[in-house]
Amino acid sequence: MNWLLDFFGNSANWSGSSGIPLRVLEHIEFSLAALALAALIALPLGLLIGHTRRGALLVVVAANAARALPTLGLVVLIVLLVGVGTTWPVLVPLVALAVPPILVNTYEGIRGVDEDLRDAAYGMGLRGGQVLLRALVPVALPLILLGLRIAAIQVVATATVAAYVGLGGLGRFIIDGLATKDYPSTIGGAVLVAVLALLVQAGFSLLQRVAVSPGVSQRARVR
Numbered sequence: 001m002n003w004l005l006d007f008f009g010n011s012a013n014w015s016g017s018s019g020i021p022l023r024v025l026e027h028i029e030f031s032l033a034a035l036a037l038a039a040l041i042a043l044p045l046g047l048l049i050g051h052t053r054r055g056a057l058l059v060v061v062a063a064n065a066a067r068a069l070p071t072l073g074l075v076v077l078i079v080l081l082v083g084v085g086t087t088w089p090v091l092v093p094l095v096a097l098a099v100p101p102i103l104v105n106t107y108e109g110i111r112g113v114d115e116d117l118r119d120a121a122y123g124m125g126l127r128g129g130q131v132l133l134r135a136l137v138p139v140a141l142p143l144i145l146l147g148l149r150i151a152a153i154q155v156v157a158t159a160t161v162a163a164y165v166g167l168g169g170l171g172r173f174i175i176d177g178l179a180t181k182d183y184p185s186t187i188g189g190a191v192l193v194a195v196l197a198l199l200v201q202a203g204f205s206l207l208q209r210v211a212v213s214p215g216v217s218q219r220a221r222v223r
Contacts, residue, residue: 007188018172020192026168027196030087030159034094035152042099043144046106050140051132059107063100071097075161090162097158098151105147109140141212149204156197160189170196 007013014020049055071093078089113136121135137144160171173189176182 004184004188004191007184013185013188023168023170023172023189024192024196026162027156027159027170027193030090030094030162030167030169031152031155033087034091034155034159035098035148037091038095038098038102038151038155039148041095042102042147043106046103046144046147047110047132047137050107050110051136053111056107056111059103063104066096066100069093069096071158071161075164079165087162087167089165090159090167093161094155094159098155101150101154102144102147105143105150106140109143109147110136112143113139138213142208145204145208145211149201152200152204153197156200157193160193 012019016022046059049059074093074096075089078092110132117135117139118131121131126134159169160174162169163171163175170189170192173185173192177184177186177189
């Protein structure tokens with residue numbers, strides 16, 4: 001507890017280019033960029049495969065392959081290939097980490113919609129993309145948001161690797177603290193990452209309450 005007080009009570013940690021506010025913003029920037037790129041890749045694929053029911057093997061293989069990738073090892077490899085000074089050594093591993101939960105949950109959400117609902121949508125004259133967007137996605141939204149939430153929390157927790165390649169973010173407190181034996185900084189950085197992850201969790205819970213219709217939410221709880 002004294003270490004936390006030493007870290008958060010030090011006014012020098014709240015100002016300047018290495019202060020807590022700027023490091024938090026950098027961490028959020030890395031996390032949002034990685035999550036956005038992962039969503040651009042995984043959401044369309046998951047929707048398409050879940051709707052057409054073709055390529056399910058691709059989902060399984062891609063998810064397992066991405067989960068098996070060592071994040072820090074991938075960072076080092078990309079640094080060796082493209083060098084430092086860009087955010088790609090951080091973004092690529094984070095995107096690889098975020099794609100599997102989004103892809104799998106989107107696919108499972110669409111695939112799991114009742115056949116009766118699909119038939120009813122087609123019977124109403126909806127076709128192709130209309131069935132997907134107007135009938136299937138609203139019902140699958142809880143699972144889709146769950147995938148995004150899992151991905152976001154994983155990315156926030158792992159974005160500390162940015163410090164390994166000289167970039168910013170909350171990982172700077174952890175890595176620099178370990179290097180200089182400044183343990184209050186290390187513990188403070190870890191606490192900030194945990195708090196940010198909890199805020200992401202709360203934000204997605206609120207988003208689900210707003211975005212998902214009450215009938216779909218009740219059905220998901222019953223399941």
